Amino acid sequence: MKPVGAACQPPAIKQYKKIIILGNNGSGKSWLAKQLAAATGLPLIHLDAEFWRPNWEMPSKEEWLARNLEFIAAEEWIIEGMCSHGNTMELRFAAAELAIILDVNRVTCVAGVIKRQGKPRTDTAIWADEIFDWNFVRFLRLIMIRPGKLKRQYAALHEKYPDTAYLVVKGRRGMKRLLDEIPRLPREGAPPAGGEGVSRSDN
Numbered sequence: 001m002k003p004v005g006a007a008c009q010p011p012a013i014k015q016y017k018k019i020i021i022l023g024n025n026g027s028g029k030s031w032l033a034k035q036l037a038a039a040t041g042l043p044l045i046h047l048d049a050e051f052w053r054p055n056w057e058m059p060s061k062e063e064w065l066a067r068n069l070e071f072i073a074a075e076e077w078i079i080e081g082m083c084s085h086g087n088t089m090e091l092r093f094a095a096a097e098l099a100i101i102l103d104v105n106r107v108t109c110v111a112g113v114i115k116r117q118g119k120p121r122t123d124t125a126i127w128a129d130e131i132f133d134w135n136f137v138r139f140l141r142l143i144m145i146r147p148g149k150l151k152r153q154y155a156a157l158h159e160k161y162p163d164t165a166y167l168v169v170k171g172r173r174g175m176k177r178l179l180d181e182i183p184r185l186p187r188e189g190a191p192p193a194g195g196e197g198v199s200r201s202d203n
Contacts, residue, residue, distance in 0.1 A: 013182060014040050016098040016165070018072070021080040022089075023102030024150060025143050026112035032102065032175055033080035039182050040078070045071055047081025061086035068092060093157045098165045101154050105171065106144050113143060 013019075019036065021029045030046060037044040050067060051059065059067070068088040071079060072095035079092055093099060117132065158166050169178055 013098065013178075017042065017076040018095060018097045019078045019100065020092050020096040020098075021078065021100045021102065022082065022150075022154060023104060024106065024109045024147055025082075025139070026109035026116075027102040027104040028112070028172065028175055029080040029102060032100070032169075032179075033078050035179055036182075037078050039179075042076050042078045043074065045077055045079045047079065047083040051081075051083045051085070058085065064088060065091075089153075090157060090160075093164060094161050096164050098167065099154075099158070101166070101168045102175070103151075103168055103170045106147050108172070109143050110140050113140065 013036070019042065021033050021036075023029050033044055033046070036042070050071075051064065053059070058064075064083070065086045065088060068086075068091055071077060072092060079096075082089065084090075117136070158164070167178075169175055
């Protein structure tokens with residue numbers, strides 16, 4: 001990925017007050033966000049919990065834009081998730097001081113989504129509505145085919161907003177390494193199983 005913008009060394013993460021975490025479904029965004037919120041004391045926003053309504057109903061683009069403007073108007077936050085409805089991902093990226101990108105193997109992501117399916121989670125209010133049907137199968141297929149598109153999308157945002165520090169975390173082991181380099185972190189559980197090694201980009 002082209003090195004553009006400010007560099008970020010993991011131990012300095014506590015200096016950032018506005019952090020977004022991006023990555024494929026099942027990559028571990030919610031888990032990492034909880035750990036960073038515990039380490040930094042920053043308020044945590046799970047986009048899925050804010051976006052999805054019962055029976056998978058979505059807010060209008062206008063309503064979701066207004067909610068995102070509320071999110072980013074705060075002085076401090078960690079926002080995890082995708083929910084680009086109404087091009088709001090770019091809005092959040094532009095407002096962030098640090099973007100953490102989770103680069104996790106697609107098979108690991110699919111396995112994580114299957115494992116959590118239908119189980120209680122704090123990152124969404126509609127976990128009980130998740131059922132194993134053809135829509136779910138299509139969702140798994142999307143996870144498998146879109147990593148390249150996501151990387152291009154993140155790279156484009158990185159080039160457009162170089163003032164947002166950019167940190168790529170490779171795999172589950174990379175997440176653990178990142179957390180291990182933040183002192184006095186009250187760890188809650190362990191990262192989802194799996195991973196493909198340690199690799200980090202600081203630019």
